[in-house]
Amino acid sequence: MQEKLNCPECVDLDRRDFVRLMGTGAAVLSGAGLSLASEPEKLPMPQVIHPAEELVKELFAGLSEDQKKNIQLPWNHEARGRMYNKALGKPIKDVYTKPQQELVVRVLKAMSSGEEGYRQFSRDGTWDASKSFENCGANIFGDPTKDKYAFVFSGHHITLRCDGDSEEETAFGGPIYYGHTPMGYDSKNIFNYQTREVARLFEALDAKQRSKALITMGTPGEHEESVSFKEARKHTPAGLATAEMTADEIKLVDSVMRTILSPYRKEDVDEVMAIIKRTGGMEKIRFAFYTDESEGAKTNEKQPWSFWRLEGPGFIWNYRVLPHVHAYVNVSSKA
Template sequence: MADDARRSEVPDDGCCERWSRRDFVRSLGAGLLGASVPGLGLPGAAWAGSGKDESTPGRSAAAETAVARFYKSLTKPQREAICFPFDHKLRSVVKNNWSIVKPAIRDMDKEQKALCREIMKGLTSEEGHERFMRQMKDDSPGGFEAYHVAVFGEPESEKPFEWVLTGRHDTLRVDGNSVAGAAFGGPIFYGHAADGHDTEDPKHTNNVWWPQAEAANMIFSTLDDKQRKQALMEDAEADDADTIRLKGGSLPSTGLSIATLDGQQKQMTRKLIDTMLAIFREGDAEEVRQCLDASGGVDSLRLTFFKEDDLGDDGIWDIWKLEGPAFSWYFRGAPHVHAWLNVARRA
C-alpha cells in the first residue's frame, strides 16, 4: 500500500502528527530530529550489562523472549525495512502519532502478527492490555494491526536491543533492560480519543486513561486555598516531547511541592502514580518506583494543574503535570487525552 494511502486511514485529529520512515530520513538529512533530544531516551545510552537490576524486566521476561522469536522470524527484506542498529537515532524518538517504519503489523504473516500481540500483552498488565486494545480500536482503523514496530539491536544475542511500537496515540518500548537507568527503555507516549471523538465531553466518557486524571483531581480537591494558588497555573505547556525533558537540578519551583503536603495527600500522590503504573507489567512499574526513589522519592515531585482548556469550565482540570528531577509525566486531557512519560534514575 502506498504511504499516502496508508496515512489516509489514520483519522486527522488536528493535533496528532504522522511520521513515516521516509519523512524520518528526509528530516534526518536536514538535521531536524526535534523529538530526539537530550534527556529523552539517550540514543547512545549504555548497555546495562551485568549491573542491571534483576527485579526489572530482563531478557528472559515474557515480552523480551517474544521479541527474540519475532526477530528470528523476520525475512531479510523485512529486516531491511524494520531493523536498525541499537544506537540508531530513531530509537530515542517519541511522538504522539507516527509510523516508525512504513510496514504495519497487518503486513506481516500470521505468526509474526501473533508474536506482536504476545509482546504487547507481555509489556502490559491484564487491565492495561484491555485498555490499550480499546484505545487502538478507537484510534486507528484496523486497531492493533494498524500500528508499526521496529527492532533495534540484536534480540537473539547478549547485546542490547529494543522493540518499539508506534502509531496513533502510542510510542511503547520493550528493551530487556538494555538502557541503563531508564524506565521503559526510554520516554513513552500513550493517549486516546474515546469513541473516535476529537473533542471529548467534559467527563471524558469511555476514555480509558481518564481515571488517571480523576486521581490527580482528587488530590487537588484536598488542597487549601493557598495550596491551590500554588498548584494552579494559567497556560499549559506545549503538547510535545520537549515538555518531558528531564531537568535534574534545574527543575523549576512552579507548581505545588509534594514535600509540603500532609501524610494523607502524599499517600494520594503515591496512589496517583500507582494508578498510572497499573496499566503496565509489574517489572516496568517496579523500575519506575526504583528510579523515583533514586532521584529523591515522592517528596522530590511537584504537581501542577493548568486552567487552559478546562473542558466544560467545571474546575476538573484536564491538563496537569507531575514532575521531579528525573521524573516527568505530563497529562493533557484536552481535546482528548495525550500522556507523555519519561522516568530515569537521574537526569
C-alpha cells in the same frame, strides 16, 4: 530539524508526511511503596527476567532477511527514542506474517499489566485513528541476539517500548506516549480514570496548597520536549511538592501513582519507583494543574484543567486533558 509529534484528528493521516526517518537509516507498585526518604536511596536497579523481551527474541529469530530490512534499525538510530502518532515505517500488516502478528500481540500483552492494561493500550480494541492493530508499527532496534536492542510499538496515540534494560537507568526503555481521541473529561476516554484519581488529590488540598498547585498562565507544552530533562533543568518545577502535603494527602499521592502506572507490567513499575528513590524520593515530585486553554479548548468548572503534570528530578508525567488526552512520560536517573 526534528519533526513535531502531531495529532491527526483534523488532518488526514494519509496527507501527513509524519515519518521520514526510515529513509535516513532510519499492576501494582513494588512492596517498597512510595518512600518519602529525604536522601536518595542508592538502590540497585531491579534485576528481573523479562517475558516480553524473550518474546521479542523469538520474534526476531523468525524474521527473514527481507523482513529485517523493513523493520530493523541500528540501536543508536535517532528514531529509537522518538514518539509517534502513526506507524514508524511500514505497518504490521505489510511486514509480518499472521503467526508473527500474533507474537507481536503477545509481546504487547507481556508489556502490560494483563488484559486490562492491553485493553487500554489498544483503546478497547479500536487502536484509535490507526483503526486496527495491523495498521500500527512494530520495529526492532539493534540485535536481540547480541547486545543492546529495543522493541518499539507505534500507532495513533501510542508509543511503547521494551528493551531488557539495554537503556540503563531508564524506565520503559525510554520516553513513552499514550492518548485517546474522546474528550479528556468524557467517560468514553479510556484514560479518564487517571484524571479522576488526580482530581481526588486536588480536592483534598487546602486553599493555600491549591493556590500553589494551580498554574493559571500557559501550559507545559507537548511533544518530546515537554518531557525532556534537558529542558526541565532550565526552570524550577511548577506546582505543589509532595513534601508539602499531609499524611492523608500522601496516601492519595500513593493512589495516583498506582493508578497511572496500573496499565504497565510489574517490572516497569518497580523500575519507575527505583528511579524515583534514586533521584530524591517521592517528596521531590511536584503536582501542577494548568487552567489555561489548550488548542482552543477552554477550562470551566466541569473541566477545570487543560493539563496536569507530575515532575521531579528523574520523573516527568505530562498529561494533556483537553481537548483530548495526550500523555508524555519520561523516567530516568540519567537525567
